[in-house]
Amino acid sequence: MGWLPRQLVRQPLIVGRAVAKVDGGRHETRSDLEQLTVAQLKPLLKERGLPVSGRKAELISRLLDLEDGEEEEEVMVRDEKDAETLQHEADSASGLSKSGSHTTDAEEHKEPAWVKTSKRLPPDNGEWMSTRAWLDAVPGLPLPPPPGMTLADLAKKEVSILDYVRRRSARGDLDAVLQSIQRFAKEHQWLKVAGGGKSMLLQGSLKPGDRIVELGTYVGYSSMVFARRKRDIGGGGIVTSCEVDAAVAQVARAMHAWAGAHEEIVVRVGRGADWLATGLLGEMDLLVLDHRGTVYHEDLRDAESSLATGARILADNVLHPGAPLFLSFVKDRYSVTLHEVNEYLQKDLEDWIVIGGPLPDPRPPPPTSTPPELRRWSAEVDAICWRSMQGPVNWTDFQNRIGPGLRTWCAENGL
């Protein structure tokens, strides 16, 4: 079994529409919620990013995730078996079932010692998880013990997206899964996925049989957009997507399995740079950079030797939040087009998707130094991205400050 903690696999998942998940993962039924006052219900709604206005019955329905006027459905309780199925789907989608299955059936049902401990990891264990999961995904490397945490502890928002999708789309219906993710982003909480106009550019960049390597999977939306488009243009070629956050990657695998796209997409857990260094990603026809703009140039440099003849690159978020050093890296070495698009569902924020390919040899070597203003902007991008993980930031102000300089630099440098 892959890296997913055994404790999670054994935990019943309650996904029915008449059950709300509140208070750190505890599940509340309608009758539980009816015991609460309006004043007690409001913080629960706030916590989930839901509107707090309305009558008590409306607040409860909202918490139970019922649409206005929608009838309550029979509660579905996903039992232990279903959770195991989810893990198996995710494992087989990722190829982990072979490399990760070190146990016999009898051993599988023996509770490992660590499950008995109630010790929890400190909250900031993302780095540890990622490293561990990365090791787990590479056959033959030693495994540290799994943590006593559930997937929902580690990726609360992403698990709620998966639950939402599983309730609203039939298993195996890739189109419905993509639509449900868009609907979640529109109606519940914005998602950092390449939707809207960005999705059109992604689709337009594909050629039949492309071997795609994407850095930055998140919940697997863009990789499914690629898989969907590939079906239309004749299939062939796998999509490999790398995600540094192990918990998020596991959600993406489960999402792909639910959409029936797991044979077309492989999710690799770990930093893009680490995977590029292994050489295991193979030759690529399309490299998609959608992870951390301030390292695009480094990862592209490391990927260059794996780019097939005629390969293309596609980089998202080049203006928002920004990838200044990448622009300096591709200047004179790549033929690129900057596509102006709105950030997904954010009309006030502009972004650039850069699509292009290496210029034929002989071409200049990578730059050994970069203009100081680009380095300063890059540091500012990192800083605001970091702050945005701690609380709200004003992206429009940031864009108004950095954007004009970046535009001028591009114009002066023929980009």
Ligand SMILES: C[S@@+](CC[C@H](N)C(=O)[O-])C[C@H]1O[C@@H](n2cnc3c(N)ncnc32)[C@H](O)[C@@H]1O
């Ligand atoms: C913008 S989201 C990707 C969105 C996704 N491509 C889509 O459109 O559906 C960026 C993701 O990259 C991941 N990430 C950040 N740095 C990374 C790295 N160095 N290598 C791989 N993934 C990384 C983040 O954890 C996050 O999930």
